[in-house]
Amino acid sequence: MEFQELSTEYKEMFEQFMIESIPDQSRTQLEESMRYSLSAGGKRLRPLILFAVLKAFGQAAEPAFPYGAALEMIHTYSLIHDDLPAMDDDDLRRGKATNHIQFSEATAILAGDALLTKAFELMTEGDASDEVKLQLIRELALNSGNQGMVGGQQADMNGENTSLSLKELESIHARKTGKLIHFAFFAGGLLAGAKDKTVSELEEMAYALGLAYQIRDDILDVQGDEVALGKRTGADAKLGKSTYPALLGMDQAKRLFSEKLDRALELNQRIMERETDYDVELLDSFIHSLEIESK
Numbered sequence: 392m393e394f395q396e397l398s399t400e401y402k403e404m405f406e407q408f409m410i411e412s413i414p415d416q417s418r419t420q421l422e423e424s425m426r427y428s429l430s431a432g433g434k435r436l437r438p439l440i441l442f443a444v445l446k447a448f449g450q451a452a453e454p455a456f457p458y459g460a461a462l463e464m465i466h467t468y469s470l471i472h473d474d475l476p477a478m479d480d481d482d483l484r485r486g487k488a489t490n491h492i493q494f495s496e497a498t499a500i501l502a503g504d505a506l507l508t509k510a511f512e513l514m515t516e517g518d519a520s521d522e523v524k525l526q527l528i529r530e531l532a533l534n535s536g537n538q539g540m541v542g543g544q545q546a547d548m549n550g551e552n553t554s555l556s557l558k559e560l561e562s563i564h565a566r567k568t569g570k571l572i573h574f575a576f577f578a579g580g581l582l583a584g585a586k587d588k589t590v591s592e593l594e595e596m597a598y599a600l601g602l603a604y605q606i607r608d609d610i611l612d613v614q615g616d617e618v619a620l621g622k623r624t625g626a627d628a629k630l631g632k633s634t635y636p637a638l639l640g641m642d643q644a645k646r647l648f649s650e651k652l653d654r655a656l657e658l659n660q661r662i663m664e665r666e667t668d669y670d671v672e673l674l675d676s677f678i679h680s681l682e683i684e685s686k
Contacts, residue, residue, distance in 0.1 A: 447674055
């Protein structure tokens, strides 16, 4: 199976699961606002990675829907807050008006808060043992909070209009972008019952791909198409953000991007050599799907 086939098989079913997990209960527009951003589209990259890891080990994806939904809700809440005027001040996300434009700044803030807390409610569901659920809850909290994504976002804002080194830039993005991708790989390996060494290599793969994904995003912010991306380009330069193309030049940024993808492919091959009946093609096809067409 290839990653695109997995996406076709599970994406619509998974999205329906997420939307149905947020019924109207507050007697306000809050749930509508939550569902608005959740249903705005997007690749569902992080939960699909989790499902791909499970499928690569011959495990079913459907029992992991609550954990994938929790991950996507945290990602979506971060985007709602990122788009606010106090942060990136965007009015377009995934080709639609951002949450605070569609509703209000106050409602957008509360919708993000509600998605964050809903995520941990969902983490208590599913068929995993209580011990595994506790590990997953702890890992998601660490990857999402001040040591992970949120800390990376703060460091990213602190770095605006500042000259950062490559090491500093990678540290920011390993947290801001990489930590939720790390959770997807870690959770998939844990739920699949993979060997400890394999889980460690999945985590290392996640680190390489988290940085690759951010480098890719930086490159596309310079040379990407707004219609295809569903968001404004050139935003990084406008905000004075340090980016890989700005720091290294476009050619070197593309070279570093390719190195990260190659490292991920190498780690995937190592896992195949250790684990019996491991579908190496699934994650290989995902890694290749990140490649950028030459211009």
